[in-house]
Every structure is written in structure tokens, then in C-alpha cells.
Amino acid sequence: MRVALVLVIYILFSCGEKKQEHKxxxxxxxxxxxxxxxxxxLLEEEQRLEKERKELRQKLLASKPDENLKNSLLAELYLRNLVHRHENTLGFNLVFDLHGFDCGAPDCYRTIIKFKIPYAAPISFPKTIPFSFIEEGCGIEKEISRTGIFQLQEESEIGVNYYSKSEQSNLIIQKEDTQTKLYYFPNIKEGKIQLKSLNQFIESIDETSEESNAPYTSGIMNMYDYSIFLQND
Structure with a gap:
């Protein structure tokens, strides 16, 4: 009798465990x-946004008249109005408002690099480029303005790499997949940066170091809501 009772309790307990496991x-x-x-x-929303982005980009492209620029390395800069054609020249007004690796919010001061190159079809980058360097905004009592010369270090299908000896800096325009990257590296030794190893170089940067080579970047180049540029076009 005792054995039977134990067996019943065991069966009931086992059933209870199975029910709990099932739940x-x-x-x-x-x-x-x-x-x-x-x-x-989330995937559907990402696909919808990507489709919308591509449609807006196509609409913006259609609104721009210069086919030569639209099919060049400078296409994304052209769409964002950082490059303008003036008859036989191309004017560049490159605004860097992200000084180092941060959350992506623009700084309250700006580094501006301005220059012109001859207009050609296809686009051709000269060996040397005279440029103006300007820094303005909060923390800068008087606008900093000076000039220099960029010398072409590299040119390929994926980008161009210029170096200024007076500023000890690199200016790089790099095409990566569907995006175009714009970098300005201050305090860099000549020859230290190459296009083929640029991504590895950036990944190796320690911004906490006093000798950090973190690049300046452009907030406007990180914007892929093309409706903004359509409104300003």
C-alpha cells in the first residue's frame, strides 16, 4: 500500500513537472x-527606408544638370552642394564640423577648406592645389585664416589623397561601396596615410592619446536624407 502511494505521488509529480516544462x-x-x-x-522598415532613400537620390540626381560630375568621384559632394561649377572651374567649399570620433553631433566651430580646380571631362585632379584654410566658431575669438598648397599623393578609382606640407595634413576623398567619405587629417607626417590602408589606419587610432591622428569629418557628408538637399537645391 505504501509503495502504491509513493508510485501515485511520483506519477502526479512527474505529470506536474511535464506540464510546467510544457508551459x-x-x-x-x-x-x-x-x-x-x-x-x-525592422527589416521591412529598413528596406522601405532604403528604397525611399534611393528614390530621393535619383530625384536629386535628376535635378542636377552636370552629368560629368554626377558620374564622378565627386557625385556625393555635388549633390550636397559642396562642389559647384563656375564656367571652367570647380569650386570646393568643404566644411568639417566633426573634429574627432564623437557621437556624430556637429561641433560649434568649423574648419573650412576652400579651393578651385580646372573643370574637365572626365574630372581630373591636378598635381597641386592652392587652398584657403579657415577656422571659425565658438572658442575662436578671431577667425583663423591662412593659405597653403596641396600636393597630390595618390589618385585611383576609389579616391584621391592630397598632402599639405605647411599644414602637415591630408585631405582625402574616398569612395566606399555606395558612400563617399571626406576626411581631413591634421598633424600627419607625409606618406603615413595611403588609400589602400586607410580603413585600417582609422581603426588603429587611439583618440585618448596626446598624439591622436583622429580625422576631421563633415556632418553633411554623413547625411543620407536626400530630401534635405532637394529642399535646398
Missing amino acids: VVQKVTKEKEEVNQLKEK
């Missing part, structure tokens, strides 16, 4: 399904 399995399965549904919704 846990159901809960985990439901949570997994909810996570998968959320992932699908």
Missing part, C-alpha cells in the same frame, strides 16, 4: 516568434 517551452517558443516577427518588421 516553459510554450513561453520560450512564443517569445522566439515575437522576436522573429520584430526582426521581420
